[in-house]
Amino acid sequence: MEKELELFERHIQHKGLKRSNQRDCILKTFLKSERHLSAEDLFHMVKQDYPHIGYTTVYRTLRLIVESGIAEVVDFDDGVKRFERKLGREYHAHFICSHCGNHFEAFDVNIKTLSSRLAKEQGFLPQNHRLEIFGICKKCG
Amino acid sequence: MEKELELFERHIQHKGLKRSNQRDCILKTFLKSERHLSAEDLFHMVKQDYPHIGYTTVYRTLRLIVESGIAEVVDFDDGVKRFERKLGREYHAHFICSHCGNHFEAFDVNIKTLSSRLAKEQGFLPQNHRLEIFGICKKCG
DNA sequence: CTACTTGCAAAGCATTTGCCGGATG
DNA sequence: CATCCGGCAAATGCTTTGCAAGTAG
Numbered sequence: 001m002e003k004e005l006e007l008f009e010r011h012i013q014h015k016g017l018k019r020s021n022q023r024d025c026i027l028k029t030f031l032k033s034e035r036h037l038s039a040e041d042l043f044h045m046v047k048q049d050y051p052h053i054g055y056t057t058v059y060r061t062l063r064l065i066v067e068s069g070i071a072e073v074v075d076f077d078d079g080v081k082r083f084e085r086k087l088g089r090e091y092h093a094h095f096i097c098s099h100c101g102n103h104f105e106a107f108d109v110n111i112k113t114l115s116s117r118l119a120k121e122q123g124f125l126p127q128n129h130r131l132e133i134f135g136i137c138k139k140c141g
Numbered sequence: 142m143e144k145e146l147e148l149f150e151r152h153i154q155h156k157g158l159k160r161s162n163q164r165d166c167i168l169k170t171f172l173k174s175e176r177h178l179s180a181e182d183l184f185h186m187v188k189q190d191y192p193h194i195g196y197t198t199v200y201r202t203l204r205l206i207v208e209s210g211i212a213e214v215v216d217f218d219d220g221v222k223r224f225e226r227k228l229g230r231e232y233h234a235h236f237i238c239s240h241c242g243n244h245f246e247a248f249d250v251n252i253k254t255l256s257s258r259l260a261k262e263q264g265f266l267p268q269n270h271r272l273e274i275f276g277i278c279k280k281c282g
Numbered sequence: 283c284t285a286c287t288t289g290c291a292a293a294g295c296a297t298t299t300g301c302c303g304g305a306t307g
Numbered sequence: 308c309a310t311c312c313g314g315c316a317a318a319t320g321c322t323t324t325g326c327a328a329g330t331a332g
Binding site: 159160161179180181196197200201220221222 | 295296297298299305306307
């Protein structure tokens with residue numbers, strides 16, 4: 001969490017912006033939460049501390065969070081963007097069940113290895129990668 | 142192309158729907174085209190044959206195409222869904238340049254192998270997978 | 283004090299739905 | 308001739324922007 005706060009601070013400074021209680025609250029709520037939050041999820045969580053918070057502020061802060069390198073966007077093809085913490089999570093794949101819509105993840109070091117090798121072969125400088133696997137989960141199968 | 146037409150026919154039949162010149166034209170245009178078409182791209186291409194075509198019909202037919210198993214959705218985080226042919230293309234990764242926005246792909250048999258192994262470990266029945274790598278391309282690097 | 287932030291309301295954008303004349307089998 | 312199709316216009320749902328009052332440094 002320290003690392004993330006520092007990244008956020010640095011990004012805010014770098015863009016000549018200011019911190020605020022709302023931004024801090026949104027960031028901390030995001031960091032405390034489970035994975036795969038939508039803007040709406042986060043909005044409702046923050047609303048408990050800031051009843052007057054608006055979607056606007058949540059969206060704007062999420063943008064800052066992504067720009068800071070703290071989080072990244074994931075997409076499960078249901079029309080909603082979700083956000084997840086990035087740091088130290090480079091080795092995981094997302095599983096999305098096409099029957100119940102639930103998703104979970106799995107870690108495997110080879111995901112990073114494979115992405116890095118492919119990128120190198122293409123003369124591409126990789127910053128980030130996503131592996132999503134769609135199918136039927138244990139419960140639905 | 143034969144294989145895809147058959148899949149489409151079967152899906153149409155199965156749902157008790159009818160074929161039409163527009164649907165055939167949209168499907169054939171899609172199949173003839175390059176990869177990674179947005180609905181808008183396809184709309185403009187089909188408009189050359191059917192000046193009165195509407196977005197609606199393109200969207201509805203794209204849905205049928207995806208349902209038939211002919212194509213799948215890819216997402217480059219720019220707010221637009223893109224569609225690409227599915228058959229025989231299980232071994233590729235997408236590279237998206239975060240500077241110029243261009244994208245290309247690379248084939249590697251290990252992508253499928255890795256996805257299948259991970260899914261097996263999770264008791265998950267995989268139907269489909271996506272590997273997207275974001276970063277800086279050769280030109281922009 | 284100046285510039286940034288907030289949150290409401292309104293706009294924007296890709297996509298979907300309602301409707302009804304028109305086509306298909 | 309019952310049912311599905313096609314395309315316009317309107318609606319939808321997520322996300323962004325404009326604006327005027329409020330706040331940070």
